[in-house]
Amino acid sequence: MKTRSVNTRPYLDQKPGTAGLRRKVRIFQQPRYLENFLQCIFDCGGQFAGETLIAGGDGRFHNQEALQTLIRVSAGNGVGRLIVGRNGLLSTPAASHLIRQRAAAGGFLLTASHNPGGPDGDFGVKFNTASGGQAPESLTRSIYDATQSIERYLEADLAPVDLGRLGETDAAGMIVEVIDPVIDYANLMETLFDFDRIEALFAGGFSARYDAMHAVTGPYAAEILNRRLGAPADWLLNGQPLPDFGGGHPDPNPVDAADLVALINGPVPVDFAAASDGDGDRNMILGPGLVVSPGDSLAILAANARQIPGFEEGISGVARSMPTSRAIDEVARRLGVPCFETPTGWRYFCNLLDDGRIDLCGEESFGTSSNHVREKDGLWAVLFWLNLIAVRGQSVNEIVEDHWREFGRNAFNREDFFIPDAELGSQLMAELENSVPELDGRPVDGLRITAADVFAYHDPVDGSVSAQQGVRIFFDDGSRIVYRLSGTGTTGATLRIYLERRVTETDLLIRPAVELNAPLSTIARKLSRIRELTGIEQPAAVV
Numbered sequence: 001m002k003t004r005s006v007n008t009r010p011y012l013d014q015k016p017g018t019a020g021l022r023r024k025v026r027i028f029q030q031p032r033y034l035e036n037f038l039q040c041i042f043d044c045g046g047q048f049a050g051e052t053l054i055a056g057g058d059g060r061f062h063n064q065e066a067l068q069t070l071i072r073v074s075a076g077n078g079v080g081r082l083i084v085g086r087n088g089l090l091s092t093p094a095a096s097h098l099i100r101q102r103a104a105a106g107g108f109l110l111t112a113s114h115n116p117g118g119p120d121g122d123f124g125v126k127f128n129t130a131s132g133g134q135a136p137e138s139l140t141r142s143i144y145d146a147t148q149s150i151e152r153y154l155e156a157d158l159a160p161v162d163l164g165r166l167g168e169t170d171a172a173g174m175i176v177e178v179i180d181p182v183i184d185y186a187n188l189m190e191t192l193f194d195f196d197r198i199e200a201l202f203a204g205g206f207s208a209r210y211d212a213m214h215a216v217t218g219p220y221a222a223e224i225l226n227r228r229l230g231a232p233a234d235w236l237l238n239g240q241p242l243p244d245f246g247g248g249h250p251d252p253n254p255v256d257a258a259d260l261v262a263l264i265n266g267p268v269p270v271d272f273a274a275a276s277d278g279d280g281d282r283n284m285i286l287g288p289g290l291v292v293s294p295g296d297s298l299a300i301l302a303a304n305a306r307q308i309p310g311f312e313e314g315i316s317g318v319a320r321s322m323p324t325s326r327a328i329d330e331v332a333r334r335l336g337v338p339c340f341e342t343p344t345g346w347r348y349f350c351n352l353l354d355d356g357r358i359d360l361c362g363e364e365s366f367g368t369s370s371n372h373v374r375e376k377d378g379l380w381a382v383l384f385w386l387n388l389i390a391v392r393g394q395s396v397n398e399i400v401e402d403h404w405r406e407f408g409r410n411a412f413n414r415e416d417f418f419i420p421d422a423e424l425g426s427q428l429m430a431e432l433e434n435s436v437p438e439l440d441g442r443p444v445d446g447l448r449i450t451a452a453d454v455f456a457y458h459d460p461v462d463g464s465v466s467a468q469q470g471v472r473i474f475f476d477d478g479s480r481i482v483y484r485l486s487g488t489g490t491t492g493a494t495l496r497i498y499l500e501r502r503v504t505e506t507d508l509l510i511r512p513a514v515e516l517n518a519p520l521s522t523i524a525r526k527l528s529r530i531r532e533l534t535g536i537e538q539p540a541a542v543v
């Protein structure tokens, strides 16, 4: 074993965001960059000597090299056992499950989620703690501080370990255990859902497609949907994980998964379609002519939870990220359970899940999950919907429309403005925050602002406070506009504007959200002064 004590620059340029450290592949390829970051995790994350850790990634470009680096640094730091998914693959929810199942001290998830892969794409590293959840803000802050002064890293002198073969290898005193990445996760799903009902649905003339977007969920879907539930092979699309995701952008949204949307709206009758992102934690649910809004999906899952074996006893509470539509609030109110509003980023749900305060949670960015892991979970959401369709005997569209009729609809969509100059983006946000005190009571385009604030979160479990999590503006007709800057981009700044209108009129219920929110969009642009400040006229994306 060798301890390197060399000039360890480059140091980290920017703080890691809510989803770990995400940078261009070329930045990660710099000598010692990843070693430094990993060492800082070892120095700050706890006592890992002799312990078990989990490791795996979404299969993107640089995954294999990064895993070999991780093996050397882990062995150098005296880790007892490193459990790695075969070929370096582990979906994010499967990794979270393994950490918990194997009582590991933590896990490394090599992923940049839905960001493009390949030599010119992005790479990322997330560290999850023993709970299976993402490192808390206090830990990521101390890891970042450590990166600014690190002077040495520890690594074992090791030949690359073969990650294609199941079994154990001794790596300088550390056991590298290569496991099947799918089995444990698939077994967990079988305990939560009624596989017999879903199998019967599949055998009974129902037709579905699942798009793995050439990312990590391909092997998971093949095992669960095809092998265990009997789905025909051609229901699984893009099932082979590829280092560049086949040149696509592995993000399950109507823009990046346009082919799937076209397919379900095309001539071949398909009842249900779904997709997941690069690391398998996001989900998109489609019915013919319908993209289920993630906020609606969360609300519908909560309202129907008791019909699923995993939730037969009901749920104790729910949570959504602040920008996510308030459809779930309405369900929670009727169920008589608490509904928590957290900042953007999955990790804020983890304390609530660990403390038993919530069982279901979700974000507008196509992320939904429950207490079965400490990450969002794409395939879990797909199986939940399939289970629901099977027990209710209704189509996706019928389930959604029934929900709207019963609870009302929170028509929701988001506009992303890409501002190449990151500084300008921060300035725009600062001006918006400063304008908040003057907004109260102000009339605008026929509506009146009833409240506005800069969202701050007080964690009820550990008492920590997260300030400046976005600007919220509420209107007298129940509408809401939210602004925040993205924390996951690797260049420039992205201003996200979230629009939400409360709709109860029957004739409006099925109109497209973008259409229903057009007046709010005009107001949102006006209040942010985006055109005056940046010259930008149009959003880069509307989802």
Ligand code: G1P
Residues within 6 Å of the ligand: 019, 113, 321, 344, 345, 346, 363, 364, 365, 485, 486, 487, 488, 489, 496
């Ligand atoms: C985005 C999503 C957020 C999600 C995160 C990681 O972050 O908005 O909900 O938790 O990706 O998947 P953002 O770029 O908005 O900071």
Ligand code: ZN
Residues within 6 Å of the ligand: 092, 112, 113, 114, 277, 278, 279, 280, 281, 282
């Ligand atoms: Zn993801």
